[in-house]
Amino acid sequence: MNIKSLLLGSAAALIAVSGARAADAVTVAEPEPAEYVKICDVYGAGYFYIPGTETCLRIGGYVRYDAAGGDIGSFDGARTSDVVTGKDQGTWFKNTRFTLKTWTGQETELGTLKTYTEMRMNFGNRNGDFEYNEAGNKTFDLHFAWVQLGGLRVGLDESAFDTFVGYAGNVINDTLVPYGGFQTNEIQYYFDAGNGFSAVVSLEEGSGRYDGAIGTIDSYVPHVVGGVKYTQGWGDIVGVVAYDSNYENVSGKVRLDVNVTNELSLFGMFGYGSDGKLGDVGLARSFYKPWGGHWAFWAGGTYKFSDKASFNLQVSGDQFKNYGIAANVAYTVVPGLTITPEVDFLHNGRFGDLDNSNWTGATKKNSVGGIIRFQRDF
Helix, strand or coil: HHHHHHHHHHHHHHHHHHHHHHHHHHCCCCCCCCCCEEEEECCCCCCEECCCEEEEEEEEEEEEEEEEEEEECCCCCCCEEECCCCCEECCCEEEEEEEEEEEEEECCCCCEEEEEEEEEEEEEECCCCCCCCCCEECCCCCEEEEEECCEEEEEEEHHHHHHHCCCCCCCCCCCCCCCCCCEEEEEEEEEEEEEEEEEEEHHHCCCCCCCCCCCCCCCCCCCCEEEEEEEEEEEEEEEEEEEEECEEEEEEEEEEEEEECCCCCEEEEEEEECCCCCCCCCCCCCCCECCCCCEEEEEEEECCCCEEEEEEEEEEEECCCCCEEEEEEEEEEEEEEEEEEEEEEEECCCCCCCCCCCCCCCCEEEEEEEHHHHHCCC
């Protein structure tokens, strides 16, 4: 019995030791601490910290659907050919756009470091570029991509000749008489002097072509833009001057905005440009003088019927007797979704003048069209 008890006890001890070693071999990993996205309210709503950094990021954009008929904008509407008879006829102009925007901000010892990007992707018909005006994907558009430290901004932006003065009203077709060349690579410095005074200086590359005039610089000499602004509660007054290094012409714009009441705001803008060397090569327009002749004007305003609905109007004209009227009602159905029906009229001041054809491209003396826009912002 003693021998049997000893054997049983030894076996029990071995099993216990083996079980203890097996238990020791099982290692349970400590759970990793969860890292949640933190809200960053320094730069406004929608920003959050990129995990592991001090950089704040905001992502936004919009989805837009446009449907238009008649002679819209500064061209002769959308045209196509009947697929059976080949007859030339009008058709809908339609376009769907997805725009993605990003903003970043970070505080540094040299000031706020910011970036902004905007990418636009479109699907729709092409207004007569093809015989049957086929719908399809259009060119990808990198519209903005700039870096800013303090008041210094570099990268792709719209010209300070346009952004510093402001866009010509809250209408869809605000360039029936154009007021700027817009997109450009630039090196820009913005200075806020306080008490409502601010100024800007911008060295720009330009872009595009206008009646044969090349908008992009043709040497190492940049285009130069400078402006000053005074802003108060009643509105603001601003002036901007641009030097085109290609054609050595100078253009300028002055603008006055007035907040008449809480519901009504009005603006007026006047532009003037010299010929420089544009006349030497038989050209009328350029990147900083895209209107016809020396002078042009834009005026209009916004009246808010309520928090949801507003009426917007713009009238414009230039020395070539081109005149445009655009009017719409913007209605916010729910927060983030706006429907805007608009009616546009363009008078072609030099219709039929073969010796000095009009830059508008319209094939009628008077063009009328309408457009409706659905836009969801996020």
